[in-house]
Amino acid sequence: MVLEILVAVTVVSLIGTVLAALLTICEHFIADYGPCQISINDESDVTVKGGKDLLSMLTAERIFIPSACGGRGTCGLCKLKVLEGAGPLLPTEEPYLEKEERESNVRLACQVKVRGDLKIEIPQELLAVREYTCKCVEITDLTHDIKQFRLELIEPTTIDYIPGQYVQLLTPVYEKSDEEIYRAYSISSNPAEKSVIELIIRLVPGGICTTYCFEYLKVGDEVKINGPYGDFRLLDSDAPIVFIAGGSGMAPIKCMLHHMKNTDNKRKTIYYFGANEPRELLLTDLMREFEKQLANFRFVPVVCEPEDSNVLGCEIGLVTHAVQRDLKNATECEAYLCGSPGMIDATIKVLEELGVSEDKIFYDKF
Amino acid sequence: MTQVGIVMKESPEDRKLEEVLRSSRLAAGGFMGHDNRSVSEVIDADATELSRLGFTKEQVAERMRQITKVAISGLGTWVQVGDGMEGKVDEAKGWLICPWPHKGKLAKRITVVKVIETGESIRWSDLNTHLISEHGFFEGKGSDFRIEPRKLIRTIF
Structure with missing residues (x-):
């Protein structure tokens, strides 16, 4: 009886093995495109x-x-x-x-x-895009939901990019994500620092990459990026510049301002940065530094909630309203915008009403 | 007396959907949180609750869409979206994809609504609105974007 059972089990196992082998062989030949x-x-x-x-x-x-x-x-x-x-x-x-x-x-x-x-x-x-292995060397809280991540390049050790471009950050498999995924972030660092990339990232609730960056990525961790990508960049002209951004849209504009300082750019420049309330303004001190270092630069923070705004020298209201009230000689300007689709669309409308021609408005929508 | 539960047979499509909703493929942590009920059980329980409260999923989704539309005009700042209610919309780059097998691609947009008097607030993504409207799905308990029907109705109506 026992022998019969053993023989039956062996036969069934053998048939299973043969079928599995046949399946593998078929898959190899039939689905093999060579x-x-x-x-x-x-x-x-x-x-x-x-x-x-x-x-x-x-x-x-x-x-x-x-x-x-x-x-x-x-x-x-x-x-x-x-x-x-x-x-x-x-x-x-x-x-x-x-x-x-x-x-x-x-x-x-x-x-x-x-x-x-x-x-x-x-x-x-x-074809010039490369993959970079980096080490996260600093994480800075800029607001309650925006952080700046400083990544030191390990291999290759340097990167060249045009201010305004972005990289893709690889999110590895982690507790809340079953697979690797890339997300795009604008470079915010000083382009003169070729061995470093800084990214300004806002937490998206439930976002796979931002949750990883905010809750799991630690100083000392290795991360992978690839890039640079994108054609958002400053034109080489003498026209006055209007920058308009909100939230993490600060990133590419900050990078452009570093570049303008590095190249002693004297173009007349005004930067409207919109936030809901003063605590959502970021890098204000750095912007004030740029005002001292750049020949013709003015930073205009705009907040909707007026509390404490006088202390910071803010305009009150929506960023579009501030542009409407404040922007002079609009027809001569080139405008560079970075922010949410809603903010960009509303701003383009205002700029066109002020006489900025469509071909002089450049934007990077989130 | 012991009641014998009826085990419904799941189709392969149902199983695939359940798998996608419990995975993190489309959203960090997935759509089911720590809820051990099946997707259809979650949907049925919320439909019952909604009906008890005297609303349909279409009415609820329509009100959510109206509020989002008004709040968008604030460009990320708080605006009045109803009597004693403020709302704001935050947008992020990219799209949210509906886990159901059809073309459902929604802007990555989150609406937050606050009742000024009580301070009570609730948030939803455009995908939430779509999931409620098209699939009656409020997400599983413990999911980041689970919406409790009772709280939602108390806040937005």
């Missing part, structure tokens, strides 16, 4: 093992395409031209592509599966 060649800009080729999505294949080849959702097809950032081999456009890509983009073969790299040879076009500036 080596696929990706031709980039008609200049270089990389050979990869087919089967995965284009975004992760390029990342593995150290070619970094911006993506804020970790390749789930939800941010629409990883756009590039796939001229040959991509297959039909997927329903998951459609909501993110304009008509002109579809016509010129723009695709979401995270949704394109590499199943054969591909011919793609990547903007030259993205």
Whole structure:
């Protein structure tokens, strides 16, 4: 009886093992797309093992395409031209592509599966993007929900970027997130400090990356970033500058101000920074320092709640109202905005009413 | 007498949804918090509570949308959004994705409402409004963005 049971168990186990082996072999041959060649800009080729999505294949080849959702097809950032081999456009890509983009073969790299040879076009500036291993060396509370993170570059040891650009910060797997994910943050540091990156981050309740940064990231921890990305930057002109920002929108403007100081820029500049109440203003002392160091710079903090605002020399009301009241010679100005979509949209409307032409308004929406 | 519970069979889609809601794929900590009930149990219990309070999920979601629309005009500052009520909207970069299998992509926007007299406040994301309106889902107990129907109605109506 016992022998019969043992034989039966052995036979069942053997059948299971054989089936599992067959499945593995089938998967290996049927789903094996073999080596696929990706031709980039008609200049270089990389050979990869087919089967995965284009975004992760390029990342593995150290070619970094911006993506804020970790390749789930939800941010629409990883756009590039796939001229040959991509297959039909997927329903998951459609909501993110304009008509002109579809016509010129723009695709979401995270949704394109590499199943054969591909011919793609990547903007030259993205080919300069690198991954950096850094050490978090300082975390500073700027307001109750905004912190500044100072990251020292370990490998490579230096970075070049244009003030206004951003990097992507990798959030590792941690207690509240099951997978690695990238989020984009503007660089706020002094560009003269090439071995350091500073980021100003506002806590988003329930946000995967900001929760990690605020509750888990500690001084001494290693983090990975890649970049730089983005075309938000100061134009090379003599026009007066209007900066308008709120919250963590301070980051790229601060970086631009460091650059203006480093280059002894004498352009007439006014910076409206909006907050709900005085405790939400940040880096006011540094801005006052810039007022002393830059030849033609004025900082105008604007708060909605008037309590204590006189002490800080604030304008009262919404930042858009302050701009309406205070901005002179608007038609000559170039405007640079960074903040929430609502704030940017309202500010653009006000600037246009004041006579700033559309082609002189540049913005970086959150 | 012991009542025998009826175990409903879950479809593969239900199981996948349950898995997504309990994971941190779309939001830190997920949507279910420490709630051990199934998603359908959470939805049913909140629907019962809502009905007892004399409201429908559509009425509640519509009121939430109205408040958000008014609060947006404050550009991140407090504005009056109703009698004795202030609200503000904070926005962050990116999108929130509905965990249900359909096209649901919402702005990463959080509305906070405060009753001036009592100081009581409640917050919701645009995704909360969508989840209530389309799926009757107020999230599991202990989730960061769980909304208690009773508190919500007390605050916004």
